[in-house]
Amino acid sequence: MVTAGAGGCSQGTARPGRRMSHRLLIQEACLADGRSPALEVGVDLMIEDGRIAWLRPHGESDAGDAEVLDAGGATIVPALVDAHSHLTMPGGSHWIERGSDPPERLRDVARRNAARLVEAGILWARDVGSPAGPDGRAISLAVRSDMSQQQNSPYIRVAGTWIAKEGYLPMTIAVADGDGLRDAALVQLDAGADFVKIMLDPPDRSDRCPFTVDDVRLAVDAVHRRGRRITAHATILDGARVGAEAGVDSIEHGMELDDEIAATMHANNVALVSTLSVLASWATFARTTRIERFAGEEGKRKLAARREGAFAAIRAAYRAGVRIAAGSDFGGGSVRAGHLAWEVEQLVEAGLPPHEALAAVTWRAGELLDVEHAGRLQPGDPADLVLVHGDPLSDPRALWRVWTVFKGGQRIA
DSSP states (O other): OOEEOTTOOOTTSOOTTBOOOSEEEEEEEEEOOSSSSSOEEEEEEEEETTEEEEEEETTSSOOTTOEEEEOTTOEEEEOEEEEEEOTTOOOSTTHHHHTTSOHHHHHHHHHHHHHHHHHTTEEEEEEOOOOBOTTSSBHHHHHHHHHTTOTTSOEEEEOOSOEEETTSOTTSEEEOSHHHHHHHHHHHHHHTOSEEEEEOSOTTOOSSOSSOHHHHHHHHHHHHHTTOEEEEEEOSHHHHHHHHHHTOSEEEEOOSOOHHHHHHHHHTTOEEEEOHHHHHHHHHHHHHOOOHHHHSHHHHHHHHHHHHHHHHHHHHHHHHTOOEEEOOOBSSSSSOTTOHHHHHHHHHHHTOOHHHHHHHTTHHHHHHHTOTTTTOOOTTSBOOEEEESSOTTTOGGGGGOEEEEEETTEEOO
């Protein structure tokens, strides 16, 4: 038996990038799994052959011939799930222009973003939109293929390329009506997308959804017949209404929900994927850019109102019993890869209980992936877990303080 404390690893103990021996005991840790509102103190976790063998109170079981990692009071959390991400995009205040960069450059961006995710303990990325390459296929599909062979990369699920009303953004697939939505959705699935994303915001920035409920339902039914899921970008109230009534699987952003729409979402089993940290990042641009819509007084006033509206939407969804997952929107917005902890902070500020905010980036987000073990810690699951310094249930900033990351029982960061 070889032991190692929180300050480092002694000879024979797991190091980043090295395959674990047969058994590893992480001892005297705390546990925050996003299910219990209370931190569990004094926990041992055994890893065998890359999977979680058991979790028990400290001292109940002997390590035997296992290697031992002394957690030193660190907290075990499930590997995090960023439920709204754009791996091939760099983010920042000019992210839209970067979508026209050459495909190989965007693949390089994806590799850098993936490295940042792993260092932050984010081992699942739900990519909800990527520009297409010259062959018409989303660049994220090639990225997924590349990273599926790499132990030090996150797991990826991709939506292919965004589908939107004509005139929305140059990098989207433009359609006119429900038939177009349905046909484009099936093309994305045929190309290899894991799920499909449609845009329910209009090109003219009005407050009216550019598609009808019947339009969207055509796409929903076609995708569901394939056994896949469909999600809808909706930052406006009418877009969320249309998506909820049509029965999409989730609403992305959902920054303008009311009680009626939230009730419809709950009735139709439509999840909400929050991206509050985007608005928080825009608030910082008031000081760090000269872009008028961020730095001007009118822009700052509108942003403050929009943030409060988005917070109110979270509260409405929670009251209605809507399943809430969360993402950072890195790449396709101003937030950078690896900053998912910021979203958890924002959810707590909006009024979500801390364990529900943690659930939004662990097991609830995993449900959106349709991967049973994603974001959870149960015996038999792959040992995908993170140790952080502090208690994320009393201070979500603890999620920024990642000590070490395990993927399939191998220490990769």
